[in-house]
Amino acid sequence: MLSVPAFEERFGPMDVHAGHFRRYSPEDLDQRILAAGLRTDTIRAYGWPLSYALEAVRNRIDAKKLAAARRRGTSAAELTAASGRTFQSPALRGVVIAVAAATLPFRYAQRRPTPGIGLVAVATRPE
Template sequence: MPLTPADRPLPPLAPRAWLRYDVVSRIIDRLSPATALEIGCGQGAFGARLATRADYLGVEPDAGSFEVAYERITCLGGTVLNAMSSELDPGTTYDMVCAFEVLEHIDDDKAALAEWVTHVRPGGQLVLSVPAFQERFGPMDKHAGHFRRYSPAELTARLEEAGLGDVDITVYGWPLGYALEAVRNRIDAKKLEKVGDLTPEELTRATGRTFQPSGRVKGAAIAVATSPFMALQRLRTDTGTGLVAVATRRG
């Protein structure tokens, strides 16, 4: 008997992704979108989860990440394209458009947001995540190909300039995010010494494949170990290492 989507195990998440998904999943519960577009879906760990909750389309420009995402998401009823969001039909809109850890990789973030908003139906929502607070910018950010980090005020301003309103931002990651960043900064400082002077665009190409867990046992262990910190971070929604924002396209 073939497996149904409900029978298929969801892809494992890294610790930082679990902290992020704890916030994102509650937003999805509240919004209950019928249709969803994810921009830069990477290897599809979030997309697989969204595909079980909405009519889902993910776009991913990196060919290697796309292949993994395709295998993970299409079996759950979603669709994945090896493409940029700018290649989509501009006349098609979605209840919810998502971009997780994408905006910081784009030099002209204002232009990116303006394009993303065209895919949100009037009254629909844009949901995104970014690393928080420029003063925390370090080797991890540089190795990942980040141009910047954001404060809640800066991200709110960007979203409002793009024609979005009712902006709600959650700071997440306290306290585990600080330890995870410290470890990544040490590891990535050494990696930067080896890769030389690559551009942020060149560094970005591999970021969706970096530190991604594989295997059900390892994934389950990470989920169990991270779960207490998902509860802890809800106590401090103004302190942490990342931001999750939800905003509404003005109708």
């Protein structure tokens, strides 16, 4: 199982900050899985509808962070190492709980086939 960012046209500051080099279409991901000698079982998009809004906000925030990091000479590796901790400070535990509760309906909505900002693929080795 793997998760990748989806749809090249969505590439933005959030991707650079996270250390992504590209985004994938379902077809491209399927071809890469096959090239690795695996069989694709499923590929599903996720993140709709809420992640579209969150992505727009994160792109604005991360564009500012990237500009500041460039001025300081921060490396891409340092940015990537810190990217997974955005909005996840232990001091924000109450915020994390509130966000989890508020996003519950959206987590169920994205279980049906939808567009999204990420892809999840399940693949197996052929026998």
